[in-house]
Amino acid sequence: SQQGEEDPQALSIQEGENATMNCSYKTSINNLQWYRQNSGRGLVHLILIRSNEREKHSGRLRVTLDTSKKSSSLLITASRAADTASYFCALTGTASKLTFGTGTRLQVTL
Amino acid sequence: ETGVTQTPRHLVMGMTNKKSLKCEQHLGHNAMYWYKQSAKKPLELMFVYSLEERVENNSVPSRFSPECPNSSHLFLHLHTLQPEDSALYLCASSPDRVVGNTIYFGEGSWLTVV
Numbered sequence: 001s002q003q004g005e006e007d008p009q010a011l012s013i014q015e016g017e018n019a020t021m022n023c024s025y026k027t028s029i030n031n032l033q034w035y036r037q038n039s040g041r042g043l044v045h046l047i048l049i050r051s052n053e054r055e056k057h058s059g060r061l062r063v064t065l066d067t068s069k070k071s072s073s074l075l076i077t078a079s080r081a082a083d084t085a086s087y088f089c090a091l092t093g094t095a096s097k098l099t100f101g102t103g104t105r106l107q108v109t110l
Numbered sequence: 111e112t113g114v115t116q117t118p119r120h121l122v123m124g125m126t127n128k129k130s131l132k133c134e135q136h137l138g139h140n141a142m143y144w145y146k147q148s149a150k151k152p153l154e155l156m157f158v159y160s161l162e163e164r165v166e167n168n169s170v171p172s173r174f175s176p177e178c179p180n181s182s183h184l185f186l187h188l189h190t191l192q193p194e195d196s197a198l199y200l201c202a203s204s205p206d207r208v209v210g211n212t213i214y215f216g217e218g219s220w221l222t223v224v
Contacts, residue, residue: 031210033212042114042202044112090213
């Protein structure tokens, strides 16, 4: 089954800056989700974008999806120290499997 | 508080022990899942239950035995584990088994096999 590959694997920024992380995949998808995981905790759903959507917003989060490039990006604007976490994309492929990537570790420093 | 509660949060067990992980969801969902998360590896789906029936078993060794007595509770029984089974075990639920639904995760149970 396919999984998304997040890029970069790790990202360190200062508070107030924007953080952008990307997810690339290889086959067709039905939808794509982004999840967040604080260290040693469970995953929390952030946003879902369907294959016929190009952009969605939720608070300081902006997700884009480019099905022609088979990629998605998650932008966190005006980052805060509390945004420090790992971020995962999860793909629902046409084979009806939900697969997670290995994540991007985001560190936001004061 | 996600509505999915896992106990214990931490467990250390010897290779000959028998222990169980417990999960309870308060969301009225019909599907429940066990995932394994190891360092630097993608999240691995282990088992899927829909309306208390196991619908998916992803080649998980028999030393892991799931049990779903009702749609709110899910157990993972552990027996004669190996050190490489040490990982974070995550329980999750979703409204139904439709793939692509939002998944609601518990806080996880950290398992160390010594």
